[in-house]
Amino acid sequence: MSAGAVTIGEAARATGVSAKMIRYYEETGLIAPAARTASGYRLYAEADLHALRFVRRARDLGFSVEDIRALLALWHDRARASAQVRTLALSHVSDLRRRIEALEGMARTLENLAAHCVGDARPDCPILDDLAAGPHADS
């Protein structure tokens, strides 16, 4: 099949995962230790690149490295139940939704405050007034 193994720089270019991160993933056991040349260079075969692309895609979807560890295990487990994958994905979605709500709350509050701030050369500013009032119950 294809030419065979490539070095870490080419693997990085081919997968969108930086060489730094490839080494880090190896060090933390997320991916298997790469094969090495006689002189110690890491070598990546097509299957390794495939795994790296998997990791990259999962990172793009916001999964933590720990989550990806689980996803990779499921990927490699041909006897997995798709329910497990689905559960993992949906629990990540609720996490995302929770974070989105938190950020939404902040954005809404700030937009409200900004809407009441004339924003001219005068010093009067409801935004600072709000901050100065300290921690709020919410919104």
Place this chain on the structure above:
Amino acid sequence: MSAGAVTIGEAARATGVSAKMIRYYEETGLIAPAARTASGYRLYAEADLHALRFVRRARDLGFSVEDIRALLALWHDRARASAQVRTLALSHVSDLRRRIEALEGMARTLENLAAHCVGDARPDCPILDDLAAGPHADS
């Protein structure tokens, strides 16, 4: 006026900022070094607590410590233009909105994938298939 100064633990309780963080904020110059008792205990007067509550509120609204540094400066500057505060706040809002959009994209993608995954005992799983396909253009 009020009873005077309190120790760091009471300040933490009174402001919702942990003692650890209070020391950190002092170390990094976000807040002024606290007064000290003869034996070296930090002491916080009402004005200090006010500043800490300001910081806490700003953190709750997602401002970075660096942003808060600017906000505190504006707060203390009685000649400030409210426009400056407003600009800072709105730029933070766009940052929040950008992050929200990124998370939304992830959540939507995962929900789509999950919707196509039967999630039973069988191994077939569009979620893993997607991940295995590697980095995507988007959505």
Place this chain on the structure above:
DNA sequence: CTTGACCTTCCCATGATGGGAAGCCCCACA
């Protein structure tokens, strides 16, 4: 005077990433 709760400083860890130094390796070209 003891006890327990508090304070001090100092160091370490997190998660995922990048920066950079020192030193080895490999290929192409002269």
Place this chain on the structure above:
DNA sequence: TGTGGGGCTTCCCATCATGGGAAGGTCAAG
């Protein structure tokens, strides 16, 4: 055959905001 430049190796450090914990001093109540 020698050399230059680019790529590889490992190792250490920084980020950002936060917490944990150890070793040791302090304070107030009993």
